[in-house]
Amino acid sequence: MNLNEMGAAAKQAAFTLGQLATSRKDQVLNAMANALLANQTQLLQANAQDLATAKVKPSMLDRLKLDEDRIQAMATGLRQVANLPDPIGNIDGGFTNEAGLVISKQRVPLGVIGMIYEARPNVTVDAAALCFKSGNAVILRGGKEAIQSNQALTKILQDVLKMQALPEAAIQLVSDTSHETARALMQLNDYLDVLIPRGSGSFIKTVVRTATVPVIETGAGNCHIYVDESADLAMAVRIIVNAKTQRPSVCNAMEKLIINEKVAKSFLPAIAKALAPYQVELRGDTAARKILPLITPATEADWETEYNDYILAIKVVPDLASAINHINRYNTQHSEAIITNNYQHSVQFTQQIDAAVVYVNASTRFTDGFEFGFGAEIGISTQKLHARGPMGLRELTTTKYVVLGTGQIRE
Numbered sequence: 001m002n003l004n005e006m007g008a009a010a011k012q013a014a015f016t017l018g019q020l021a022t023s024r025k026d027q028v029l030n031a032m033a034n035a036l037l038a039n040q041t042q043l044l045q046a047n048a049q050d051l052a053t054a055k056v057k058p059s060m061l062d063r064l065k066l067d068e069d070r071i072q073a074m075a076t077g078l079r080q081v082a083n084l085p086d087p088i089g090n091i092d093g094g095f096t097n098e099a100g101l102v103i104s105k106q107r108v109p110l111g112v113i114g115m116i117y118e119a120r121p122n123v124t125v126d127a128a129a130l131c132f133k134s135g136n137a138v139i140l141r142g143g144k145e146a147i148q149s150n151q152a153l154t155k156i157l158q159d160v161l162k163m164q165a166l167p168e169a170a171i172q173l174v175s176d177t178s179h180e181t182a183r184a185l186m187q188l189n190d191y192l193d194v195l196i197p198r199g200s201g202s203f204i205k206t207v208v209r210t211a212t213v214p215v216i217e218t219g220a221g222n223c224h225i226y227v228d229e230s231a232d233l234a235m236a237v238r239i240i241v242n243a244k245t246q247r248p249s250v251c252n253a254m255e256k257l258i259i260n261e262k263v264a265k266s267f268l269p270a271i272a273k274a275l276a277p278y279q280v281e282l283r284g285d286t287a288a289r290k291i292l293p294l295i296t297p298a299t300e301a302d303w304e305t306e307y308n309d310y311i312l313a314i315k316v317v318p319d320l321a322s323a324i325n326h327i328n329r330y331n332t333q334h335s336e337a338i339i340t341n342n343y344q345h346s347v348q349f350t351q352q353i354d355a356a357v358v359y360v361n362a363s364t365r366f367t368d369g370f371e372f373g374f375g376a377e378i379g380i381s382t383q384k385l386h387a388r389g390p391m392g393l394r395e396l397t398t399t400k401y402v403v404l405g406t407g408q409i410r411e
Contacts, residue, residue, distance in 0.1 A: 003184050006139055007191025009169035010112045014137040016167055018109050022086040025133055029082035032160045033075040036125070039156050040071050046152035047121065054145040056119060060308065062249050064119040064146055073370075074125040080375030081129040087394045088135050102404040107397045109135035111193035114185055115378070116141045116207060118199035121149035126369075126376035127196075128157050128171045134396040137170045139192070141185050143199075144177035151175060186211035196391075198379050201306050201332060216387065218379030221251030221334040222306045223364045226323040226349070228340035229262040235361065236267065236339040237274050243337070243363040245278040249308045251380060252335050252367040256303070257314045258323045261287065264316045268292055280310045287316035303330045320345050324352050331355060333382045335364040356382055356389040 001009065017025075036043070047066040054064055087107045094104035113136045115127045124140055131138035142150040154173040161168050174181060186195060186207060194214050197207040201220030208215050225243060227236045243254035259267060268291045272282060282295040283302050289295055295314070302313040303326075317323045327336055337359035338349040346360040357367045357380075367390060369377020374392030381387045387395035 003174070003181065003188055004190070006169070006172050006174070007112065007188050009167070010137040010139055010172060011191055013167035013169040014109065014111050014135070017132065017137060017170055018088070018135040020135065022088075025086065025135075026082040028160060028164050028166065029078050029129060029133060031164065032125075032129070032157055033078035033082075035156050035160050036071055036075045036078070036153075039152075040068060043071055043149065043152050043156075044068075046148040049148040050119075050121075050146050054119065056145055057309065060119060060249050062247060064121070064149075066121060066149060070122060074122055077126060077370060077376040078129050080370075081133050081393070082375075084133065084375050084393055086133065087397050092399060099408045099410070100406065101408055104402050104404075105399050106402050107394070108400050110396055110398055111136060112191055113138045113378075113396065114141070114188065114192045114195040114213065115139070116182060116185060116195065116197045116199075118143040118203060119145035120198070121146045121153060123198055124150050124153045124173070125157070127378055128154075129376055130378050130391075130393060130396055132170060134393045136396055137172075139172050139174065139185065139188075141174040141182060142177075147175070147177055183210055186213060189213055196379050200308065216379070216381050216391070217383045218381050218391070219251045219334075220306055220332040220382060221253065221364075221367075221380075222255050222304065222330060222332045223252060223335045223337075224256040224258055224327045224331060225254050225337045225339065225364065226258040226317075226320075226327065227260060227263065227267060228320065228338055228342060228345050229260040230342040230345065231260075231263065231339040232341060232361075233263065233267050233270065237271055239337070239339060239361070239363050240271055241274050241278075243365055244275065244280060244312055245310070246363075246365055248310050250365075251306075252364050253308070254337075254364055255305070255307055255312070256330070257312055258326060259288075259314065259316055260320075260323070261316050261318050264288070265291055268314070275312065278310060280312050282312055282314060284314040285316060288314040291316075306332065320348060324349065328352075328354050334380065335359065335367040337362060337364050356380065 090107040092105040117123045158168040192213045283298040284295045298313045335357045336355045350358045369390040378391045
């Protein structure tokens with residue numbers, strides 16, 4: 001099918017999904033989880049083909065790779081979404097106006113959602129699960145690096161839909177990974193209600209510039225951790241090592257360390273030593289390099305860059321206000337953290353930092369729909385309309401007003 005045919009089929013499927021009972025949707029999601037586990041060998045073989053041909057930097061291979069644990073995690077995510085409350089039909093509020101009309105605000109699906117993303121096959125399942133539970137059809141377009149994995153995953157999910165007598169067009173994958181087809185999907189206004197991109201900052205900017213379909217910006221994460229003068233430095237080391245090295249290729253990984261000058265002299269050698277086993281390349285401003293002379297000088301471009309790699313830029317600042325100003329200038333409004341034992345500083349940081357998620361004494365790696373209890377996430381919105389932060393089921397709905405009358409007319 002071409003994109004217009006896929007869009008038309010998705011629109012019809014979305015109508016069917018919007019009418020499904022919660023119990024029926026949950027039954028299908030659990031069947032999908034079972035099917036993933038039953039087809040692990042097939043999935044690993046498809047993923048091995050992708051890994052063998054992918055032309056990406058080593059740190060990005062981690063996003064692409066599937067193993068038994070990750071397949072199990074995808075199945076668990078499906079089951080968790082099945083166990084979540086269904087937002088469809090929920091009443092956000094209601095009132096009676098002067099004419100006696102009973103007006104209520106109901107949650108309804110968005111309709112047809114387009115997902116365009118890079119080399120992360122788990123997004124295929126997360127997006128399918130959340131869209132299905134929230135009554136939306138989804139058209140998926142993954143990167144060429146993950147095409148074999150995505151095709152295998154989509155076929156398994158569609159086979160379950162077919163067995164359950166539901167339209168396979170509820171979950172569709174665009175197999176053509178050309179730029180021309182991606183552009184066409186971004187402009188499929190007759191059928192897509194919203195487009196959600198996931199990937200690097202440059203990728204998302206390209207989608208925003210190209211799309212004529214409404215876009216929810218997600219993902220780009222130039223994330224900072226500020227070590228305050230009152231910080232527990234041992235705690236700071238643990239948090240920074242986790243935030244930088246656990247999975248450096250993901251959007252909630254730490255990219256910049258901002259440190260108060262009062263503790264920089266003692267803390268920077270400690271964090272350099274802690275990061276050394278992971279071969280993290282350190283880049284620093286003039287003040288940082290006075291303490292760590294061997295690190296690379298940081299340029300203006302460093303402060304703006306989301307590395308997705310074992311690289312960390314360091315800036316020394318005189319006070320909290322300077323840290324906040326620097327972060328708000330260069331961040332991507334994703335996730336920012338302060339390590340401090342000063343309550344007033346923590347309050348000031350959380351109030352003044354402009355980001356979707358702000359942490360006190362915790363790793364930025366927790367910005368994740370799974371960790372927030374959403375079962376999975378469709379993405380992490382870094383904009384302010386229509387959703388912000390990790391996007392779960394509720395963020396894939398909109399509202400409509402239902403008005404009940406008894407024969408009223410407007411005079």
